[in-house]
Amino acid sequence: MQTLTVGQLAKQAHVNLETIRYYERRGILPEPPRRESGYRQYPPEAVERIRFIRRAQELGFSLKEIQELLSLRVDPGTTSADIKKRAEAKLADIDTKLRDLNRMKTALTKLTVACRGRGPTSECPILDALELPMD
Amino acid sequence: MQTLTVGQLAKQAHVNLETIRYYERRGILPEPPRRESGYRQYPPEAVERIRFIRRAQELGFSLKEIQELLSLRVDPGTTSADIKKRAEAKLADIDTKLRDLNRMKTALTKLTVACRGRGPTSECPILDALELPMD
DNA sequence: ATAGACCCTGTACTTAGGTACGAAGTCAAG
DNA sequence: CTTGACTTCGTACCTAAGTACAGGGTCTAT
Known part of the structure; x- marks a missing residue:
């Protein structure tokens, strides 16, 4: 077709x-x-x-x-130089995104490792790290 | 305060x-x-x-x-296991994004290197590649 | 005791990226 | 030549995550 x-x-x-x-x-x-x-x-x-x-x-x-x-x-x-410049800017964007994502990954990984995955939520380091109760 | x-x-x-x-x-x-x-x-x-x-x-x-x-x-x-599971799922999401971004980076890097940055856009390999899959 | 800064509620608007719908025209199989 | 699936357009609607009023009440410093 x-x-x-x-x-x-x-x-x-x-x-x-x-x-x-x-x-x-x-x-x-x-x-x-x-x-x-x-x-x-x-x-x-x-x-x-x-x-x-x-x-x-x-x-x-x-x-x-x-x-x-x-x-x-x-x-x-x-010109193709313009395109190249544009592509290089996008590449820089990608690098920024990669850095951000890696930062997130590190943070979350640390937390899941610290979390033994047992016991009540009151002892969960993930929630401890993310949340401070306010009531 | x-x-x-x-x-x-x-x-x-x-x-x-x-x-x-x-x-x-x-x-x-x-x-x-x-x-x-x-x-x-x-x-x-x-x-x-x-x-x-x-x-x-x-x-x-x-x-x-x-x-x-x-x-x-x-x-x-x-339980804190539930929380941990959520965090781990998020972590998997992040890993997927990282892989995709790296794939994109490799492709785009290759193209900027291939692009001499001179001449008309008709000879620009970056634009040629836009019509094609980027994996 | 009054001006000006702040706060209240409710509602509407915004940007991004779509999705859905209705009325009407077109295509292809039986 | 009819039927059902597909297409056309325009317009309306949707979620996410806010942001911006308007029309009023409150607080505080002078």
Whole structure:
């Protein structure tokens, strides 16, 4: 099958059909060609495009950031140096996120190790660390 | 010091005053005693309570999860093992995110290295890769 | 005793990222 | 040629986590 309908694309990309229309409204997904009837006709690569968007999102990038990255290409004044700069900025973002997550991990790990997992909650170091009762 | 008004609490905990009321509505912050006038009177520990909430948020817990965590403590049947299980589940979430981020970092790093940063965008390997899966 | 800062409640608005719905048009199988 | 699944658009609705009033009451320093 050469082209996909919006429903087929939704299934293959594992997203809601409405999400695709939403992405199109947001300008994140380019408007595909249409049939005479107005039905959208997606090339198979659209599946990968959507998967890319979802992955980037899962890694903490907002749709707006993704949009910016994608829209750079459309601008005829953009050089590959611009793109590279953008990618390097994203890389710095990723490093920040990695540091934050590692900090969280360390903190939580310490707490779960300290917690023997026995006895009443009154002796749980996790709650002790997180909570100071106020009543 | 003794007790704090909501405004003082907000300042000391570095949150918006409305956020405090919001937490109270959500049941995350217990309702404090009131003066005759209806003014909230917070004990100084309330500052720590709010910091706890923010810390837990930073550790990746949503307000809903924090709420659940707090209500676990109230339930006399809860053991510290239950709490530990929750923390460990969160830890697994964090690990997943770390793996994904590292995968993304590797991919993006490769691309920025491959990109000479010169010439038109049509020759930029970073943009080429946007159309493709990034694993 | 009054100005100005603070607090009360309730409601509405915000941003992000979707989801759902209704009325109408289209496609393909039987 | 009908039926049922699919698509169109526009608009409305949703959750999370706040934030911003408005219209009133209270507190405190002068």
